[in-house]
Amino acid sequence: MNEEQKQAYLEDYKQEKEKGVKFYPDIIYKDLIVAFALFLLLVGLAIYVGVAAEPPADPSDSSYIPRPEWYFLFLFQLLKYFPGQIEWVGTVIIPTIAVLALLLLPFYDRSPFRHWKKRKVATAIMSIVVIGMVALTVLAAVSTPPQEEVAFATTITDKIVLGQDVYSIHCVECHGAEGEGGEIVGVEGLEGVFLKSISSQDEMYTRSDDTFFAIIDYGQPDLGMPPYGLGYGGELTRGEIDAIVNFMRYTWDDRVEIPEEAAQAGAIPELGPNEIPSYEVHIEPIVKRYCVSCHRPGKKNNNYLMRSFQETMETGDNAPNVIPGDLNSNNILMMNRQEIEAGGPMPPTRALKPELIVIFEKWVLGGAPETAEEAAALSPTEEPTAPITEETEVSP
Amino acid sequence: MAVKVVNWLDERLGLLSIYNLVFDRKVPKVNWWFTLGSASLFLFVVQGITGVFLSVYYVPDPEKAYSSIQYIMNGVAFGWLIRGIHHWGATLMVIFVFIHMLRTFFMGAYKYPREITWVTGVVLLLATLGMGFTGYLLPWNQRAYWATTVGTAIAGTVPVVGDFILRILRGGNDLSAVTLARFFSVHIWFLPVVIVGLISVHMYLVVRLGISSEPKDEAE
Numbered sequence: 175m176n177e178e179q180k181q182a183y184l185e186d187y188k189q190e191k192e193k194g195v196k197f198y199p200d201i202i203y204k205d206l207i208v209a210f211a212l213f214l215l216l217v218g219l220a221i222y223v224g225v226a227a228e229p230p231a232d233p234s235d236s237s238y239i240p241r242p243e244w245y246f247l248f249l250f251q252l253l254k255y256f257p258g259q260i261e262w263v264g265t266v267i268i269p270t271i272a273v274l275a276l277l278l279l280p281f282y283d284r285s286p287f288r289h290w291k292k293r294k295v296a297t298a299i300m301s302i303v304v305i306g307m308v309a310l311t312v313l314a315a316v317s318t319p320p321q322e323e324v325a326f327a328t329t330i331t332d333k334i335v336l337g338q339d340v341y342s343i344h345c346v347e348c349h350g351a352e353g354e355g356g357e358i359v360g361v362e363g364l365e366g367v368f369l370k371s372i373s374s375q376d377e378m379y380t381r382s383d384d385t386f387f388a389i390i391d392y393g394q395p396d397l398g399m400p401p402y403g404l405g406y407g408g409e410l411t412r413g414e415i416d417a418i419v420n421f422m423r424y425t426w427d428d429r430v431e432i433p434e435e436a437a438q439a440g441a442i443p444e445l446g447p448n449e450i451p452s453y454e455v456h457i458e459p460i461v462k463r464y465c466v467s468c469h470r471p472g473k474k475n476n477n478y479l480m481r482s483f484q485e486t487m488e489t490g491d492n493a494p495n496v497i498p499g500d501l502n503s504n505n506i507l508m509m510n511r512q513e514i515e516a517g518g519p520m521p522p523t524r525a526l527k528p529e530l531i532v533i534f535e536k537w538v539l540g541g542a543p544e545t546a547e548e549a550a551a552l553s554p555t556e557e558p559t560a561p562i563t564e565e566t567e568v569s570p
Numbered sequence: 571m572a573v574k575v576v577n578w579l580d581e582r583l584g585l586l587s588i589y590n591l592v593f594d595r596k597v598p599k600v601n602w603w604f605t606l607g608s609a610s611l612f613l614f615v616v617q618g619i620t621g622v623f624l625s626v627y628y629v630p631d632p633e634k635a636y637s638s639i640q641y642i643m644n645g646v647a648f649g650w651l652i653r654g655i656h657h658w659g660a661t662l663m664v665i666f667v668f669i670h671m672l673r674t675f676f677m678g679a680y681k682y683p684r685e686i687t688w689v690t691g692v693v694l695l696l697a698t699l700g701m702g703f704t705g706y707l708l709p710w711n712q713r714a715y716w717a718t719t720v721g722t723a724i725a726g727t728v729p730v731v732g733d734f735i736l737r738i739l740r741g742g743n744d745l746s747a748v749t750l751a752r753f754f755s756v757h758i759w760f761l762p763v764v765i766v767g768l769i770s771v772h773m774y775l776v777v778r779l780g781i782s783s784e785p786k787d788e789a790e
C-alpha cells in the first residue's frame with residue numbers, strides 16, 4: 175500500500191467508526207454471550223463425554239498404535255506421502271514454508287483490497303489449504319486401525335478384580351490360588367521345586383508394591399521364576415502387573431482392608447439349599463481361579479482345556495471329563511484326590527476346599543447346566559411349591 | 571458513598587481514563603465473526619484457571635503422573651470436572667484460534683495498519699499448538715507416550731540437526747523422566763508466559779488500532 179492508499183483507508187475507517195457503536199455495551203455483550211455459551215459447552219462436554227480412560231504408559235508394549243492429538247493428524251497423514259529418503263520434505267520443508275507464508279503474509283500481500291471478491295487468489299489458496307487439511311485429517315482418522323482393547327483398570331476395585339483374573343491364569347500353577355506355594359507339580363521345568371508362601375505376613379510386611387512389581391516384571395530367573403513383563407519377554411502389560419500387585423496387597427495383607435465391592439466381585443457365589451449350580455454363576459469362577467492356570471493352551475494338561483463351558487465339557491485326551499449326572503466323572507474323582515487312569519489328584523498341589531468340591535458335585539449331579547436359567551429349570555421346583563404349602567396351611 | 575469510593579480510587583488509579591479508552595471507545599459495527607478473538611481469550615483464561623487447579627495434584631514423574639491423574643479423576647472433589655474442562659478446552663481453543671485466524675485472513679484484517687497484530691497472532695497459533703503437544707504427554711498413558719514418541723521422532727528426521735533437536739526434546743535418546751520434566755515445564759511456564767506476553771501486545775494493538783470494519787464490496 176502506498177501513502178495515498180493508507181490515507182484513504184484511515185479516512186474510510188474513521189467514517190466507519192463514527193457510524194459504529196460503543197465497545198461497551200454493544201461489542202462486549204456479544205463477547206460475553208459467546209463466552210457464556212462456550213462455558214456451558216465445556217461443562218457439558220466434561221460431564222457427558224468426559225475424558226476417555228487409557229492404560230498407563232508402557233514403553234515395552236510396542237504393539238500400541240500411536241495416535242497424535244486430532245489437530246496434528248493432518249501433519250501425521252501428510253508425512254505418509256514422503257516416505258524414506260524424502261521424509262524431511264514433509265517434516266521440514268512444507269511446515270517451514272507454511273509458517274513463513276503465514277508469518278510474512280502482510281508483507282508480501284501488498285494489495286489494498288479487503289473484500290474477498292477482489293482477493294480471489296488469496297481466498298482460493300487459503301480455502302484449498304483448509305479443505306486439504308480437513309481431508310487429510312479425515313483420511314488419517316479412517317486409515318488408523320482401531321486400537322486393540324487391552325484390559326486395564328482405573329479404580330482400586332477394578333484393579334483387584336482384574337488382578338485376580340490375571341493372577342489366576344499366570345501365577346496359580348506354581349504359587350497356588352491363595353499364594354500358599356508348596357511343591358510344584360505338573361509344571362514343565364519346575365517339577366518338584368518347593369515354593370515358600372507369597373501371601374504370608376512376613377512376605378506382605380517386608381515387600382513393597384514396587385518390589386512385587388519388579389519381581390513380576392523381571393521375574394527371578396535364578397530362582398526359576400520367568401519374567402512376565404512385556405519388556406523382558408513376558409506377556410503382561412504394566413497395567414496388568416499393577417493389577418496383580420493390587421490384588422495381592424488387598425487380599426493378603428492384613429493391614430489393608432479390601433473394598434467391599436472388590437471382595438464381593440472376587441468371591442465365589444454361595445449356593446442356596448436346594449439350588450443346582452450353573453456353570454456361568456458357580457463353576458466358572460472356581461475353574462478360573464483354580465484350574466485354568468494349567469488348563470489352557472501351551473501347558474502340560476493332556477489337552478484338557480477349561481477356558482469355557484464348551485472346553486470344560488468336551489476337550490481332553492480322556493474326554494469327557496465331566497459326565498452330567500455321574501459322580502464318577504474324571505473331574506470329581508480327581509478333585510477327591512483319587513489317582514485314576516486319566517491322571518493324579520487335581521489340583522495337583524493342594525485339594526480344593528470341601529465346600530467348593532460340594533458345589534462341583536452338585537453341579538455334575540444336577541446335569542451340569544451351563545446357564546443360570548437352565549439350572550433353575552433343573553432345580554427341584556422349590557419356589558412354586560413352597561408358597562402353596564404355606565397357603566394351604568393358612569386358608570382352611 | 572459509592573460515588574465517593576469510585577472518585578477516591580479514580581484519583582489514584584485513573585480508572586476513568588481506562589474506562590474511556592477501552593470501554594467507551596467507538597468501534598465499527600461488526601458481526602458475530604468478530605467474537606472469535608475474545609472467545610479464544612476466554613478459552614485461554616479457562617485453561618489457565620483449570621490448569622492451575624490441576625497442578626495442585628499432578629506430579630510430573632513417570633512413576634506417579636498416571637496415578638496422580640487417577641487421583642484427580644476419582645479422589646479430588648470435582649477433579650474430574652476440572653480435568654474434563656481442561657481437556658475439552660484445549661481442543662476448543664485450537665479450533666477457535668484457528669477459525670479466528672481464518673476470519674482475519676478472509677476479511678483482510680491483517681493489512682495496514684494491523685500487520686503486527688497478525689504476526690503476534692501467528693506466533694500465538696503456534697504457541698497454542700505447542701501447548702497441545704506438550705500437554706498431551708503429561709497424563710503418561712499409552713496414548714500420550716506413543717504419540718509423543720512418534721511426534722518427537724519426526725523432529726529427528728530434520729537433516730543434519732535432527733538428532734540434536736530430538737535429544738533436546740527428549741532429554742536423551744528415549745522418552746524418560748527428563749522428557750516429562752521438560753514437557754511439563756514448557757507446558758506450565760515457558761509457553762504460558764510467551765502466550766500471556768503476546769496476548770498483551772495483541773490486545774494493546776486491537777484497542778489502539780480499533781477493530782477493522784467489515785470489508786465492503788466496492789464494486790456495488
Ligand code: HEM
Pocket residue numbers: 603604605606607608609610611612614667668670671674679680684687688690691692693694695698769772776780781782783
Ligand atoms: C491465543 C490466541 C489469540 C487471542 C486470545 C486473540 C485475541 C484477539 C482479539 C480479542 C481480537 C479482537 C477482534 C476479534 O476478536 O476478532 C483479535 C484481533 C485480531 N487477531 Fe487475534 N487472537 C489470537 C490469535 C490470533 C491469530 C492466530 C491470528 C492470526 C494468525 C490473529 C490475528 C488477529 C488480527 C489480524 C486481529 C485484528 C482483527 C481486526 O482488527 O479485525 N489472532 N485477536
